[in-house]
Amino acid sequence: MPTGNPGPTPDDIRARIHTVEKTFTPGRPISSLAELVGREASLRELLRVVASPGRHAFVVGGRGAGKTSMISCFLDCASRAAPQITCVRMNCENSSFKAIWSKVLKRILALQGRAPTQFDNVDLSRLDVEFELACVKSPLLLVFDDFDEVSNLEDLAKFANLIKVICDNAVDAKLILVGSPGAATLFKRAHISVQRHLQIIPLDELDPANVQEFLSDRWRQCGFEIMDDALSLAMELSCGLPYSCQVIGKHAALLALSHKRNVITVEDVAAATGQVDEHILLMSAINSKQALNRRSD
Ligand SMILES: Nc1ncnc2c1ncn2[C@@H]1O[C@H](COP(=O)(O)OP(=O)(O)OP(=O)(O)O)[C@@H](O)[C@H]1O
Ligand SMILES: [Mg+2]
Numbered sequence: 001m002p003t004g005n006p007g008p009t010p011d012d013i014r015a016r017i018h019t020v021e022k023t024f025t026p027g028r029p030i031s032s033l034a035e036l037v038g039r040e041a042s043l044r045e046l047l048r049v050v051a052s053p054g055r056h057a058f059v060v061g062g063r064g065a066g067k068t069s070m071i072s073c074f075l076d077c078a079s080r081a082a083p084q085i086t087c088v089r090m091n092c093e094n095s096s097f098k099a100i101w102s103k104v105l106k107r108i109l110a111l112q113g114r115a116p117t118q119f120d121n122v123d124l125s126r127l128d129v130e131f132e133l134a135c136v137k138s139p140l141l142l143v144f145d146d147f148d149e150v151s152n153l154e155d156l157a158k159f160a161n162l163i164k165v166i167c168d169n170a171v172d173a174k175l176i177l178v179g180s181p182g183a184a185t186l187f188k189r190a191h192i193s194v195q196r197h198l199q200i201i202p203l204d205e206l207d208p209a210n211v212q213e214f215l216s217d218r219w220r221q222c223g224f225e226i227m228d229d230a231l232s233l234a235m236e237l238s239c240g241l242p243y244s245c246q247v248i249g250k251h252a253a254l255l256a257l258s259h260k261r262n263v264i265t266v267e268d269v270a271a272a273t274g275q276v277d278e279h280i281l282l283m284s285a286i287n288s289k290q291a292l293n294r295r296s297d
Contacts, residue, residue, distance in 0.1 A: 008260060016223065016257055023218050024250030026243060030069040031076055037242070038210030039070045042201055046074055046176070049199045050141065054167045056175040058147075058184045061203030064243025067178045070203060071143050078141060086111050086136070089143040097155040100144065101129045108136050130165045138172035147179035153190070160191030167197050205240025215249050222253055225263045234269045237276075244276045251275045 008016075030036050042059075049057040061067045075087045088107045092100055109115065133140065150156060159177075166173055177187065181202075188195050206214070215234050219226050234252065238244040251272030252264050 013257060013260070017254065020222050020250060020253040020257070023222050024246050024253065026246035026250060029072055030066075031072040033073045033077060036066075036069060036073045037214045038206045039066065039073075039203070042070055042203055043074055043077075045199070045201050046070075049201070050078070050174050050176075053170070054197055055199055056163050056167075056177075056197055057199050057201050058177045058179070058187065059201045059203065060179065060181050060184045062180060062241075064241055065203045065205075066242040067203055068145055069242070071145065071176065071178055075141070075143065082139075085139045085141050087141045087143075089145060092144055092146045092149040094149050096152065097150070097158040100150070101132075104142060105129075105132050105136070108140065112137050129162055130169065130171065133166070133171050133173050134169070140173040141176070142173060143176045143178060145178045147177045147187070148183040150183075151186075156187055156190040160187065160194040163194055163197055164191060206242060206245070208235055208240070211235045211238055211240055211245055214245050218249055219253060219264055223262065224253060224256060227263060227265050230264045230266045230269045233266050234272075237269065237273045247276045248272045 046057055046059070049055045059067050059071060071089065075089060078085055079087045086108055088104055088111070090100060090104050090107070095103075144150075144159075150159065159175075163175060165171075166175070177184075179187075184200055188198065212231065212235055215238075216226055216231060230252070234245075234248050238248055248269060249272075252268040255268040255271055256262070256264050
């Protein structure tokens with residue numbers, strides 16, 4: 001006669017793998033505030049900039065720091081709280097100033113229920129962005145993600161001049177640029193007076209308490225117990241980088257499942273770290289060291 005616990009069936013394991021993959025999402029940015037961990041201060045700062053006339057923002061962080069996630073949550077909240085604002089998020093992806101703006105203007109028109117064909121016949125070399133912005137319904141909240149992709153100095157100068165002109169002429173449009181610290185530095189050099197109008201919002205690494213909460217809550221949601229040394233190692237190895245937390249969380253859980261275990265061990269975490277891009281790990285280790293040095297200065 002069979003005795004004892006028969007153990008999980010293949011269907012149970014499949015269902016749990018599905019839960020892990022829904023809970024940890026290293027492959028996509030977060031878009032709902034309920035899932036965003038530890039960015040309250042940055043969101044508040046961004047809100048302050050958006051509410052200040054003559055101010056625009058540059059959200060700065062390394063790869064995987066959570067820039068797109070933070071901005072997506074911000075836009076989601078802004079469009080719910082103030083539906084009269086037209087919000088557009090654009091990926092700059094290797095595009096010129098003109099190409100980016102013709103896409104942005106088309107999206108604005110489409111969102112405002114107007115024919116997006118208006119710009120089809122516009123000679124892009126003559127596109128007067130400030131004039132066009134003044135012609136569409138305001139307020140506007142315009143996000144330029146992956147701004148590192150705009151590396152041509154002339155295009156950077158055009159963006160900087162546009163910010164200056166928008167401020168000088170009180171056009172009701174807010175620009176939020178998003179990119180690496182290097183991109184922000186390059187941009188600030190593009191126009192002497194853009195610095196007065198630009199607030200840099202750095203996305204630092206998450207606090208250890210946030211990392212702990214993120215990992216332990218989500219592992220528990222997936223039905224795991226967590227060994228103390230596994231949690232400590234995961235916190236150390238993730239260096240507070242949201243992307244690394246997601247990768248380590250996901251792969252440690254999948255490894256535990258592959259061994260039909262309900263507990264996350266230090267071995268699971270150590271092996272899961274191999275899934276984090278080495279370059280990203282190195283950069284986040286350097287960044288957290290620099291942040292520590294800044295704090296002790
Ligand atoms: N605050 C957060 N809480 C939990 N997970 C986060 C948070 N921020 C980002 N993530 C997760 O980290 C990963 C990277 O996030 P995101 O794509 O927003 O980073 P990024 O800075 O825009 O990266 P890139 O520079 O490559 O565009 C995603 O899997 C996302 O789900
Ligand atoms: Mg991004």
